[in-house]
Amino acid sequence: MAKYLKGGEMKWTKTDRANTCINVLNSFFIEYKAIVDFAKKGGVDHNELWLGYCEQRKEVMANNLIKARPVKKEEKMKNKGLSIHCHHNSLLEYCYDYDERVRVIKKEKPQNEQEIRLRLFKILPQEAIDDLPEKIVKACAEWKKAYAEWKKADQETWHKKWCGCTYWKNGSIDFNK
DSSP states (O other): OOEEOGGGOEEOOHHHHHHHHHHHHHHHHHHHHHHHHHHHHHTSOHHHHHHHHHHHHHHHHHHHHHHOOOOOHHHHHHHOEEEEEEETTEEEEEESOHHHHHHHHHHHSOHHHHHHHHHHOEEOOHHHHHTSOHHHHHHHHHHHHHHHHHHHSSHHHHHHHHTOOSOEETTEEOTTO
């Protein structure tokens, strides 16, 4: 178990590190299973969705490994999942960290929007996900396929012409340059 030192600093044991890695892998498996189930409903190839998803998630996952901490399974399951009203312009969206989104709403959003945003924003229960209309499931699968194709498009040439910075590498900004 992690121990807190003076000043609130945490000391990690080998067991904590191992449990954190297990939690990350478990999370990865849960997300993969959700994509497979989603693909079956939409009648699309899950491998294609998974590859696009991994591309989007690799930076987030790397950051999670860096700031990872021991988390109880019940806490983790409640903290992420398909959500409703995560952002003002998107009805359904996968939320990777409910607590972080609530923190952002409280800190960054206008005061007059906060109460409504916090009241409406929820992680959906499995029954609600299972009840999604077939048209939404299929449209989402088609959007992900189009997004994957867009990511493969010739963005590098366009970027070089219109921006030309040297920070853009393989579809994202390289902050370690």
